[in-house]
Amino acid sequence: MIHVVWFKRDLRVHDHAALEAAASSGAPVLALYILEPELWRQPEMSGRHHAFLAECLADLDTALKARGARLVVRVGEAVSVLHDLNAAHGIAALHAHEETGLLWTYARDRAVRRWARKAGVPFLEYRQHGVLRAHGDRDGWAKTWERTMRAPTQAAPSHLRAASLVSHDLPDAGGLGLEDDPCPDRQRGGRAEGVTLLRSFLATRGRHYRKAMSTPLDGAAACSRVSAHLALGCLSMRETYQAALRAQARWRQAEDAAFAQSVGSFVSRLHWHCHFIQKLEDEPEIERRDLHQAYAGLRPIGPDHEALVAAWIEGRTGFPFVDACMRSLRSTGWLNFRMRSMVMAFSSYHLWQDWRRPAQALARQFTDFEPGIHYPQAQMQSGVTGVNVVRIYNPVKQSRDQDPGGVFIRRWAPELSALPDDFIHEPWSAPADLLAARGVRLGDSYPVRLVDHEAAARVAREKAYGVRTGPAFRAAARAIQQKHGSRKSGLPPTERRARSARKPSQSEFDF
DNA sequence: AGTGCAGTTGACTTT
DNA sequence: TAAAGTCAACTGCAC
Numbered sequence: 001m002i003h004v005v006w007f008k009r010d011l012r013v014h015d016h017a018a019l020e021a022a023a024s025s026g027a028p029v030l031a032l033y034i035l036e037p038e039l040w041r042q043p044e045m046s047g048r049h050h051a052f053l054a055e056c057l058a059d060l061d062t063a064l065k066a067r068g069a070r071l072v073v074r075v076g077e078a079v080s081v082l083h084d085l086n087a088a089h090g091i092a093a094l095h096a097h098e099e100t101g102l103l104w105t106y107a108r109d110r111a112v113r114r115w116a117r118k119a120g121v122p123f124l125e126y127r128q129h130g131v132l133r134a135h136g137d138r139d140g141w142a143k144t145w146e147r148t149m150r151a152p153t154q155a156a157p158s159h160l161r162a163a164s165l166v167s168h169d170l171p172d173a174g175g176l177g178l179e180d181d182p183c184p185d186r187q188r189g190g191r192a193e194g195v196t197l198l199r200s201f202l203a204t205r206g207r208h209y210r211k212a213m214s215t216p217l218d219g220a221a222a223c224s225r226v227s228a229h230l231a232l233g234c235l236s237m238r239e240t241y242q243a244a245l246r247a248q249a250r251w252r253q254a255e256d257a258a259f260a261q262s263v264g265s266f267v268s269r270l271h272w273h274c275h276f277i278q279k280l281e282d283e284p285e286i287e288r289r290d291l292h293q294a295y296a297g298l299r300p301i302g303p304d305h306e307a308l309v310a311a312w313i314e315g316r317t318g319f320p321f322v323d324a325c326m327r328s329l330r331s332t333g334w335l336n337f338r339m340r341s342m343v344m345a346f347s348s349y350h351l352w353q354d355w356r357r358p359a360q361a362l363a364r365q366f367t368d369f370e371p372g373i374h375y376p377q378a379q380m381q382s383g384v385t386g387v388n389v390v391r392i393y394n395p396v397k398q399s400r401d402q403d404p405g406g407v408f409i410r411r412w413a414p415e416l417s418a419l420p421d422d423f424i425h426e427p428w429s430a431p432a433d434l435l436a437a438r439g440v441r442l443g444d445s446y447p448v449r450l451v452d453h454e455a456a457a458r459v460a461r462e463k464a465y466g467v468r469t470g471p472a473f474r475a476a477a478r479a480i481q482q483k484h485g486s487r488k489s490g491l492p493p494t495e496r497r498a499r500s501a502r503k504p505s506q507s508e509f510d511f
Numbered sequence: 512a513g514t515g516c517a518g519t520t521g522a523c524t525t526t
Numbered sequence: 527t528a529a530a531g532t533c534a535a536c537t538g539c540a541c
Contacts, residue, residue: 213527214527337527338527341527341528342528345528389528390526390528391527391528391529392526392528392529393528393529394528394529394530397528397529398528457529458526461526461529462526464526465526
């Protein structure tokens with residue numbers, strides 16, 4: 001009989017509750033990764049995810065090898081893989097982390113649970129990060145998070161009694177039906193890489209995080225870049241959080257206030273990470289249904305939907321800053337948070353396109369795709385939650401604010417690089433003779449902008465606010481309040497006013 | 512010195 | 527991690 005550790009998006013041996021539990025059983029341990037071809041057919045998945053995963057798995061195998069075990073890869077449906085292993089070796093217990101993922105993985109986990117119950121195999125699931133499953137008490141959430149994250153981390157087992165099984169080869173991207181997905185500046189996967197990033201961020205790179213995180217230029221180096229490693233679990237949230245707190249204390253002691261504050265911003269974003277994933281955990285349908293039903297059908301899918309989404313995701317909107325963001329994302333697999341919000345909002349408001357296909361296209365581009373952050377954010381930036389303020393970004397203002405010298409634009413839209421700073425943010429307003437002199441032919445060397453952004457924003461604002469004042473909105477808002485029982489609604493009127501007067505923050509997402 | 516005034520800043524409101 | 531508009535307080539300057 002063997003204990004199986006089913007690795008999913010927790011690809012590490014450190015601070016790993018499932019591995020620890022299996023190891024301490026004393027029985028032979030099978031470290032299993034199930035490569036599920038059907039998962040890779042989901043519209044969110046892409047070649048860069050596959051490449052990053054392969055690196056993570058190789059790193060995990062190295063870590064297991066150092067402890068006398070190996071990673072065993074099996075290809076197929078989780079239930080049938082587990083069924084075969086159980087038939088051949090007998091599974092004494094199946095250990096895994098809880099996964100908050102796509103509806104597809106949600107359904108697969110339920111199928112595995114059903115199978116385990118029928119087969120008489122104990123299926124033991126452990127909390128991942130700070131996300132709570134089936135929690136009733138909304139008020140205690142932050143406290144529980146804090147307690148979980150401050151608990152001691154679990155050391156990696158020093159030696160594993162391994163069940164020696166043959167590992168299968170990881171299918172390559174083409175074999176899984178994934179399109180060619182060149183990403184020349186993609187981050188490397190694996191815990192070693194994640195640890196290096198976290199260390200360099202907390203020791204040097206992060207000093208100007210607070211100021212630089214929103215700029216497309218400096219953000220790439222000033223941000224931690226551990227998101228992909230958290231998404232696949234190369235790093236645990238607990239060890240990341242504790243490392244950040246230690247660094248913050250060190251910088252305070254060194255009287256480097258700027259660095260300490262930057263680390264503080266990072267820490268608050270770690271809370272935010274779990275806070276958002278919790279939304280998808282509680283309401284998996286956020287992946288495909290407008291949270292607020294009054295918005296269903298607000299953006300009907302027209303005949304030009306596909307062409308507009310393609311122009312947007314490929315960086316051909318005619319807005320230099322938006323296009324630079326999209327092209328940079330394609331090449332690096334990463335974009336800072338503010339620019340992610342901007343491009344999603346641009347698609348939803350200026351282009352007035354339904355959020356689902358764009359969200360899938362973005363998911364494929366993000367090496368750090370995390371369903372629990374991605375979908376709640378996509379809905380928020382599209383203004384369909386009914387509880388968040390309508391935020392329409394001005395792509396030209398963002399360009400002037402975040403890239404005043406046009407350096408980022410020139411890097412990613414070199415066809416515009418000869419334009420002077422005054423016009424690089426909005427080439428359509430440049431005099432024709434200037435464009436000609438600088439070799440820019442709108443509609444030829446660079447696209448004509450898809451929309452007049454000011455007019456489009458005006459129309460979008462009216463439509464978005466139109467929903468909020470309609471009778472359907474109020475009815476559905478009441479339903480959401482009832483279902484999710486937001487605490488704010490229970491406050492006495494005076495305090496409710498006082499609270500709502502507070503500056504609303506992006507992290508608030510009370511249903 | 513005090514006044515008028517254009518321009519700036521920041522808090523706050525509206526969309 | 528919205529943007530634009532409003533308004534009052536403030537600032538720098540000319541006279």
